[in-house]
Amino acid sequence: MDLIKKTVKKIKNPDKKMFDAAKEKLRQQARPAGSLGILEDIGARLASIFGTFDVRLSKKRVVVCAGDHGICAEGVSLFPSDVTASMVYNFVDGGASINVIARHAGAVVKVADLGVDWNFEPALPIFHKKIKRGTLNFAHGPAMTRGDAQNSIEAGIEIVEEMFQKERIHLLGTGDMGIGNTTPSTAIIAVYSGHSVSELTGRGTGINDETLKRKIDAIEKGLAVNNPDPDDPIDVLAKVGGFEIGGLAGLVLGAAARGIPVVCDGLISTAGALLASKIAPLAGKYLFAGHNSVEAGHHFMLKHLNLDPLLDLKLRLGEGTGAALAMELIDAATRILFEIKKFEEVAIKDVQNSRQAVLK
Numbered sequence: 001m002d003l004i005k006k007t008v009k010k011i012k013n014p015d016k017k018m019f020d021a022a023k024e025k026l027r028q029q030a031r032p033a034g035s036l037g038i039l040e041d042i043g044a045r046l047a048s049i050f051g052t053f054d055v056r057l058s059k060k061r062v063v064v065c066a067g068d069h070g071i072c073a074e075g076v077s078l079f080p081s082d083v084t085a086s087m088v089y090n091f092v093d094g095g096a097s098i099n100v101i102a103r104h105a106g107a108v109v110k111v112a113d114l115g116v117d118w119n120f121e122p123a124l125p126i127f128h129k130k131i132k133r134g135t136l137n138f139a140h141g142p143a144m145t146r147g148d149a150q151n152s153i154e155a156g157i158e159i160v161e162e163m164f165q166k167e168r169i170h171l172l173g174t175g176d177m178g179i180g181n182t183t184p185s186t187a188i189i190a191v192y193s194g195h196s197v198s199e200l201t202g203r204g205t206g207i208n209d210e211t212l213k214r215k216i217d218a219i220e221k222g223l224a225v226n227n228p229d230p231d232d233p234i235d236v237l238a239k240v241g242g243f244e245i246g247g248l249a250g251l252v253l254g255a256a257a258r259g260i261p262v263v264c265d266g267l268i269s270t271a272g273a274l275l276a277s278k279i280a281p282l283a284g285k286y287l288f289a290g291h292n293s294v295e296a297g298h299h300f301m302l303k304h305l306n307l308d309p310l311l312d313l314k315l316r317l318g319e320g321t322g323a324a325l326a327m328e329l330i331d332a333a334t335r336i337l338f339e340i341k342k343f344e345e346v347a348i349k350d351v352q353n354s355r356q357a358v359l360k
Contacts, residue, residue: 003154004250008280010257019048022337029340036336038308039329042288043337046330049261049286055170055334060107060327062173062320063127063159063251064091064098065272067115067244068134070143072180074218078205081134081179085118088177091319092125098175098319105327107173109320112159114152115243116178127162129155131243135184138222138240143184149238149246153279156250156272157257164258171327172255173290175320176268178244179205182295185271187219187240189297191230192274192304197223202267202295202316233278241275248272249279256283263330265323266293266315270301277305288330291315291322 022044027033034040046055066088068081090096091111094103102109112127113120117134120126131152135143144152163169182204190197197219203212219240226239237246249272255262256276264270264287277284289302291311302309310326 007257011282014048022047028342039333042333057170060171064175065244065247066177068117069180070137076215077180101324105324114247152243152246153250156247157254160254173323174269184242186297188271193300200297233275249276252276256286263288263323267295267298290326
C-alpha cells in the first residue's frame with residue numbers, strides 16, 4: 001500500500017497554461033476553427049503533459065496484462081480458461097492480433113502475468129508478476145483478498161518503473177488477456193454507473209442468449225454477496241475484480257506518476273483505468289480512449305471517465321488492439337498542433353473577407 005500512496009503523491013496536474021496556449025495555437029491555424037474535432041483536444045492535452053508543442057511519441061509500448069478468473073465456473077464464457085496461457089505464448093511469439101497491429105503502429109508489445117492459471121518458465125520474456133493462479137469465484141465471495149488487490153496494483157506500478165529505468169516511454173497502451181474477464185469488468189462499472197447489470201452486460205467472446213443470462217445472473221449474485229464499496233476502489237477490485245485489472249490500474253497510476261500518457265483499449269483496460277482514476281483522480285488527466293467497444297459497459301465507462309474514443313470500429317477483442325490502432329491518430333494529433341501553419345503565416349490577413357471571397 002505504501003507504493004500506491006507514494007505513486008499517487010507523484011502524480012502532477014498537467015500544465016494548464018500550456019494547454020490553453022496550445023488551444024490558442026490551434027485556433028489560429030489556417031482552417032475552420034474546431035474542424036479537426038477531438039484530435040485538437042488530444043494535441044493540446046499532450047502538449048500540457050509534455051510541456052511542449054512539439055511532442056514526439058517515438059517510444060510506444062503496449063503492456064498486455066493477463067489473468068484467469070474463478071467466475072468462469074459459472075459458465076460465463078465461450079472458451080475454457082486454459083486459452084489464457086496459450087495466448088500468452090502467442091503474444092510472446094509475435095503471432096497475435098495485438099502483435100500485428102502494434103508492429104504497424106510502431107509499438108513494442110510486452111505481456112505481464114498477473115494471475116494466469118499456469119506456471120510459466122522463468123526464462124519466458126514476460127513480466128513475471130503473478131499474484132495467484134487465478135481469482136476465486138466472486139459469485140460466492142470475494143474474488144481476492146484486499147492484500148492481493150493491493151499487490152496487483154503495485155505490480156502494475158512496478159512494471160512501469162522497470163520499463164522507465166531502461167528508457168523513457170512516450171506513450172503506453174494497455175491491453176488484457178483473460179478468459180471470462182468481461183464479467184468482473186462489467187461488475188466494476190455496475191458498482192459506479194447506477195445502471196442495471198442487464199443493461200451493462202455484453203456478449204464478450206460471442207456467447208449465446210443462455211450464456212448471457214448466466215453471466216448477468218453471476219454478476220448480480222456477486223454484487224449482492226460482496227456488496228463492494230464504491231468509495232473504496234481497492235475494495236471493489238478485491239470483491240469483484242481480477243488480478244490483471246489491478247495490474248492495469250497500476251499501469252495507469254505508474255505512468256501518470258512518470259508523466260506518461262496512457263491510451264486504453266476496451267472494456268477490461270478501461271475498468272483498470274476507472275479504478276485508477278478513483279484511487280487518484282489526477283491520473284485521469286493522462287488517459288486517452290483508443291476506441292469505443294461494442295461491449296455495452298464500455299460506453300458507460302468512457303462516459304464516467306469523460307473520455308471521447310478516437311475510434312468506433314465495433315471491436316470486442318481486447319489485447320490492446322484498439323489502443324494500438326489509435327496510436328497513429330494520437331501521433332497525427334501531435335503533428336496537427338505543431339506543423340499546421342497559422343493564417344498569418346500563409347498571408348491570409350483578413351480571415352472573414354477571405355472566407356467570403358471563397359464563397360463567391
